[in-house]
Amino acid sequence: MENVNIKKLAKELNLSVSTVSKALHDSYEIKAETKEKVLALAKQLNYQPNPFASSLRRNSSKTIAVVIPEIAHNFFSLVINGIESVAEDLKYHVLIYITHEIPEKEEQIIKHLLNGRVDGVLISSSGSTNNNAHYHELIQKGIPFVFFDRAIFDIDAPRVITDDYQAGFQATEHLINRECKNFVFLSLSNQMSAINHRKDGFEAALRHHHVNQSNIHILEAGTDETLSFQLIRNFLKPLPELLGIFSSVEKLAVQTYHICKEIDIQIPKQLKIISFSNLPTAALLNPALSTLTQPAFSIGKEAAKLLFQRIKNKGKIQNMTSLPQLVLNSTLFIRESTQI
Amino acid sequence: MENVNIKKLAKELNLSVSTVSKALHDSYEIKAETKEKVLALAKQLNYQPNPFASSLRRNSSKTIAVVIPEIAHNFFSLVINGIESVAEDLKYHVLIYITHEIPEKEEQIIKHLLNGRVDGVLISSSGSTNNNAHYHELIQKGIPFVFFDRAIFDIDAPRVITDDYQAGFQATEHLINRECKNFVFLSLSNQMSAINHRKDGFEAALRHHHVNQSNIHILEAGTDETLSFQLIRNFLKPLPELLGIFSSVEKLAVQTYHICKEIDIQIPKQLKIISFSNLPTAALLNPALSTLTQPAFSIGKEAAKLLFQRIKNKGKIQNMTSLPQLVLNSTLFIRESTQI
DNA sequence: TTTAATTACGAAATCGTTTTCGTAATGATA
DNA sequence: TATCATTACGAAAACGATTTCGTAATTAAA
Numbered sequence: 035m036e037n038v039n040i041k042k043l044a045k046e047l048n049l050s051v052s053t054v055s056k057a058l059h060d061s062y063e064i065k066a067e068t069k070e071k072v073l074a075l076a077k078q079l080n081y082q083p084n085p086f087a088s089s090l091r092r093n094s095s096k097t098i099a100v101v102i103p104e105i106a107h108n109f110f111s112l113v114i115n116g117i118e119s120v121a122e123d124l125k126y127h128v129l130i131y132i133t134h135e136i137p138e139k140e141e142q143i144i145k146h147l148l149n150g151r152v153d154g155v156l157i158s159s160s161g162s163t164n165n166n167a168h169y170h171e172l173i174q175k176g177i178p179f180v181f182f183d184r185a186i187f188d189i190d191a192p193r194v195i196t197d198d199y200q201a202g203f204q205a206t207e208h209l210i211n212r213e214c215k216n217f218v219f220l221s222l223s224n225q226m227s228a229i230n231h232r233k234d235g236f237e238a239a240l241r242h243h244h245v246n247q248s249n250i251h252i253l254e255a256g257t258d259e260t261l262s263f264q265l266i267r268n269f270l271k272p273l274p275e276l277l278g279i280f281s282s283v284e285k286l287a288v289q290t291y292h293i294c295k296e297i298d299i300q301i302p303k304q305l306k307i308i309s310f311s312n313l314p315t316a317a318l319l320n321p322a323l324s325t326l327t328q329p330a331f332s333i334g335k336e337a338a339k340l341l342f343q344r345i346k347n348k349g350k351i352q353n354m355t356s357l358p359q360l361v362l363n364s365t366l367f368i369r370e371s372t373q374i
Numbered sequence: 375m376e377n378v379n380i381k382k383l384a385k386e387l388n389l390s391v392s393t394v395s396k397a398l399h400d401s402y403e404i405k406a407e408t409k410e411k412v413l414a415l416a417k418q419l420n421y422q423p424n425p426f427a428s429s430l431r432r433n434s435s436k437t438i439a440v441v442i443p444e445i446a447h448n449f450f451s452l453v454i455n456g457i458e459s460v461a462e463d464l465k466y467h468v469l470i471y472i473t474h475e476i477p478e479k480e481e482q483i484i485k486h487l488l489n490g491r492v493d494g495v496l497i498s499s500s501g502s503t504n505n506n507a508h509y510h511e512l513i514q515k516g517i518p519f520v521f522f523d524r525a526i527f528d529i530d531a532p533r534v535i536t537d538d539y540q541a542g543f544q545a546t547e548h549l550i551n552r553e554c555k556n557f558v559f560l561s562l563s564n565q566m567s568a569i570n571h572r573k574d575g576f577e578a579a580l581r582h583h584h585v586n587q588s589n590i591h592i593l594e595a596g597t598d599e600t601l602s603f604q605l606i607r608n609f610l611k612p613l614p615e616l617l618g619i620f621s622s623v624e625k626l627a628v629q630t631y632h633i634c635k636e637i638d639i640q641i642p643k644q645l646k647i648i649s650f651s652n653l654p655t656a657a658l659l660n661p662a663l664s665t666l667t668q669p670a671f672s673i674g675k676e677a678a679k680l681l682f683q684r685i686k687n688k689g690k691i692q693n694m695t696s697l698p699q700l701v702l703n704s705t706l707f708i709r710e711s712t713q714i
Numbered sequence: 715t716t717t718a719a720t721t722a723c724g725a726a727a728t729c730g731t732t733t734t735c736g737t738a739a740t741g742a743t744a
Numbered sequence: 745t746a747t748c749a750t751t752a753c754g755a756a757a758a759c760g761a762t763t764t765c766g767t768a769a770t771t772a773a774a
Binding site: 039041055056058083084087088091 | 762
């Protein structure tokens with residue numbers, strides 16, 4: 035009546051527990067006939083091995099954690115899809131942790147993961163507050179992890195990122211070509227690698243085209259929605275001439291659209307905007323939004339592949355020095371929002 | 375040098391393993407002084423209890439599973455956010471499984487979860503193929519689960535759903551009031567409770583207003599994107615007069631928008647459309663999309679609360695007969711896509 | 715035929731916690 | 745003072761699977 039475990043199988047078959055276990059794992063020590071019997075009964079009784087007993091003994095959980103800033107975000111959902119596609123193949127389980135962009139929460143989550151609950155971690159950092167201790171603890175504990183999109187470059191761990199600098203440069207040059215005179219970079223915070231690289235590309239392009247510093251603006255919108263709305267609205271209130279906005283994240287572009295609608299600014303006539311985004315509706319917006327689109331699914335897939343490779347090689351000689359950094363390319367989609 | 379476990383703490387403090395364990399759990403058997411010592415050393419050595427040993431012994435995992443059809447979907451991401459908000463409070467972990475709308479995959483996932491890996495399951499069903507065996511196995515194993523959005527009504531489990539029938543009725547009446555003469559219901563499949571209820575509301579409204587059957591069309595688009603594009607495109611090719619579309623899911627509305635753009639159908643002039651959707655950009659589309667918006671976050675939150683309540687009461691007398699069904703309301707947002 | 719190797723299994727330790735049960739030592743009660 | 749209750753702890757048995765090690769029985773090699 036109770037749960038069916040190895041002991042029960044063993045008793046039923048007049049075998050020892052060890053024999054049954056070995057049979058289930060197709061050990062060479064067990065003869066084919068016995069294996070068949072065991073497998074047959076296991077199937078018949080619908081035997082399901084207790085994952086905790088197994089994990090405890092083998093010291094491996096067949097589980098990975100994904101730590102992301104937020105989930106209601108096209109980019110991260112797509113990344114998870116990519117991760118899941120790999121994990122599923124390898125029969126791994128995926129735990130999701132959301133930091134809500136709060137570095138302290140990320141720290142707390144990672145610290146919790148030190149207990150061995152997972153075999154590896156995929157992280158998109160919520161911005162370091164100069165406190166990288168938790169990453170070092172992961173390394174010390176020998177728990178493999180891989181950064182994606184938002185990496186901490188000080189930490190010796192593989193990362194899967196995109197060509198943010200080049201994309202930023204390209205997007206900005208596009209705005210310049212479309213005769214913008216004033217330029218805004220919408221940032222979430224200055225603590226996130228990917229966003230900073232985009233900003234670097236933005237600034238480099240403007241320098242390269244000798245744009246005057248006084249025509250260049252950086253808005254750090256932060257993660258509070260109300261505040262960022264206000265910040266952007268205030269900036270747009272006396273609308274700078276021929277304004278070109280480069281939004282580092284989708285959310286801020288969407289907010290800008292809402293504000294433009296609200297205070298009746300015409301895109302692209304009075305304001306041009308291009309944004310990093312994985313919006314499936316970018317082409318359907320009014321006007322269609324020009325985007326830099328990251329290969330989100332691939333990012334997740336490649337990051338997961340890297341992680342599983344690390345997990346597999348855990349016993350092997352530490353080749354930690356060879357730090358793989360995979361850089362994927364974003365794609366520029368020019369649409370109406372940056373038309374002349 | 376090695377992992378710090380209870381045994382190590384015990385040795386260090388000249389205490390027994392049991393005493394340390396009890397101290398860590400603040401047992402009344404242990405005097406305050408000893409507790410303090412244990413806690414202090416635990417903190418100092420950064421002791422983290424092994425979750426598998428604990429789970430094995432207590433037969434509880436502090437983990438729940440969320441089984442969803444897809445993740446790159448605003449509705450489900452928001453639901454997860456709601457779930458996570460509750461789980462985090464209760465220090466539970468959240469495993470995510472994606473069925474990709476394939477009932478067999480759902481079945482396989484659920485069967486796997488029978489091994490006790492999780493204390494409970496939240497499910498949005500991928501449509502039953504008349505095979506509910508896996509749900510019955512969950513019940514038999516005593517693993518609590520709660521349906522959300524897409525429930526299987528034959529199964530005796532709590533569910534958190536929305537007023538799909540009423541919403542469908544309301545949306546359809548809205549299309550009727552806007553003088554549509556032909557009506558289309560865009561469905562994913564006829565195996566999903568929520569979608570069928572929406573369809574029932576759709577049909578009831580049309581009956582109520584004496585709309586001729588020949589002006590009513592049901593399109594089952596299925597989950598294959600290419601196929602559904604074709605199906606919709608073909609239907610729109612000789613465009614029925616004064617067409618009103620009620621899309622049961624966001625994705626199909628977005629596809630319809632793409633097609634209208636492609637073959638130059640003007641919304642709302644030639645075609646009016648309203649859709650269930652949690653798109654943050656619904657108001658920014660060209661034209662702004664009228665939507666029925668489900669309280670996705672609340673759905674997740676309430677479903678999780680229900681589940682945790684079930685988990686907590688697991689030992690108690692089975693009040694399984696009292697089947698809680700929580701019905702939340704969707705909100706109708708009328709926008710340009712259904713203007714006259 | 716004797717010895718060595720192989721085959722096929724079982725006993726028992728182990729993973730780290732939790733929990734039951736037992737018991738010294740102390741304090742309270744009659 | 746004798747008895748009982750309480751306090752504060754320890755020994756050991758779980759939880760279920762894995763793995764090491766040992767060993768009969770059989771087969772192969774010398």
